[in-house]
Amino acid sequence: MLGIVWSATSSKLPGSYNMTDHGHTTAAGAGQGSGGVTHVAHDTPTGRSITALTGPRDGKPDKKFTLTARKAQLTLPGGAKIDGWTYNGTVPGPLLRVTQNELVEVELVNQDVEAGVSLHWHGVDVPNAEDGVPGLTQDAVPPGGRHVYRFRSPDVGSYWYHSHQVSSEQVRAGLYGAFIVDPPQGPEPGVTDIPVVLHTFKGQVQTINGVDRLERTTIAPGTKVRLRLINTDSLSRTFALTGTPFRVVGIDGTPVNGPGEITGKLLELGGGARNDVEFTMPATPVRLAATNFPDKGVLFTPDGSGDLEAVVTGDKLDTNSYGTPAPTPFGRDTKPSQTVEWVMDNHFGFFDGGFHMVFTVNGKLFPDVPATVVREGDIVKVRFVNRSFLDHPMHLHGHHVLVLSRNDKPASGSPQWLDTVLVRPGETAEVMFRADNPGLWMDHCHNLDHAAIGMVMHLSYEGWTTPFQAGTDTPNQPE
DSSP: OHHHHHHHHHTOOOSSBOGGGTTOSEEESTTSSSOEEEOOOOOOOOSEEGGGOOSOOSSOOSEEEEEEEEEEEEEOTTSOEEEEEEETTBSSOOOEEEETTOEEEEEEEESSOTTOBOOEEETOOOOGGGSOOBTTTBOOBOTTOEEEEEEEOOSOEEEEEEOOBSHHHHHHHTOEEEEEEEOTTOSOTTEEEEEEEEEEETTTEEEETTBOSOEEEEOOTTOEEEEEEEEOSSSOEEEEEESSOBEEEEETTEEOSSOOOBSSOBEEEOTTOEEEEEEEOOSSOEEEEETTSTTSSEEEESSSOOOOOOOOOSOBOOTTTOSOOOOOSSOTTSOOSEEEEEEEEEEEEEETTEEEEEEEETTBOTTSSOOEEEOTTOEEEEEEEEOSSSOEEEEETTOOEEEEEETTEEOOSSOOEESEEEEOTTOEEEEEEEOOSOSEEEEEESSHHHHHTTOEEEEEETTEEOOOOBSTTSSOOBO
């Protein structure tokens, strides 16, 4: 009994800590399930503050938005009632649509969310100080407070935004929305462009664009349709598109080279991931559904009538071989500046005083996983090994990574530049990236429940530090 009490007590995180100290601890029994972790105090390292790594501070923004976080009692179209948190009173929050390289300004106002809130731009490679991680790049915005984000969106594509404060709770409760970046010439004319934002609330209430039942949409035959599939859930979700051939033209915001026509394949998206899908509307109905709720989704029809059952069985699309190869700035033959291996396991153990099924990285939990330290310009190779029994969608902020291989099978299709790498149970994945966005970056499992119990790492550029503190004695609880 005394051993259990000691393990629980010694696993408690400090009330206040600096993220620059990530991994600077002495471990005692870390990753052994019954042991604890002895945390050692360190002085905050010296260096340049990441608060200097902002977007443009001057100049009139090309697009300006205000998002107000507030509590709301929601009644969904299917009748489900949700006690949630919203941006501007809706779930999803407002669609933010901008043009590549425009100066974007977003003011976040917290009306009444007691824990504080933030805005993280998932998949958008913003400057570090605009990344929206409380305790690392800013303080959480308290009730009655506000924070302004300014940045230029460098890449065309489909992205999303969400709070990164207690995110396992706040995202599930409704603090999320779609963020679309159009090319300079604007959206493609003649295309019906539809963001499809999948989200599951507590109680397994699954919605698409905030609708918890089958939604009907009328589209004229011959119309080119682009569906921007966005999985805001922590768990992987699989989509079925029935009634038409289609192409996957974008993955995680980046275009697919030479996308071939697909019929009958399912599309699996890890937590936080996106697929852009295009098809030409036929003269008959088309059905989109998530395979775990096939009775819901969207029915596209030429005239508002008709029906079509979703076919939710079949093989999943292998994105490792989809599309055609294209030149990349580095690849499997490139000698990296460093190689990092993350081995992911699960076991019962203590984290921050509580007993959980924990998911470890190299046998350790946050904050005892050493940060990956890089210099600007480094080429970094990362090998993920998933020895646990659940998916881990690994999300590195501020960067896209090139997939080299899965299960040692080289990627043979279109180059895949991902911000969220799904690593399935028993799978290995190798990726590579260039360290080209200085600062201190969160690197974590986007199953946010896993992140909440310690599956968090960091990418640290040499010479940078943060003035912000995290922990229960501070306003900041990043996950």
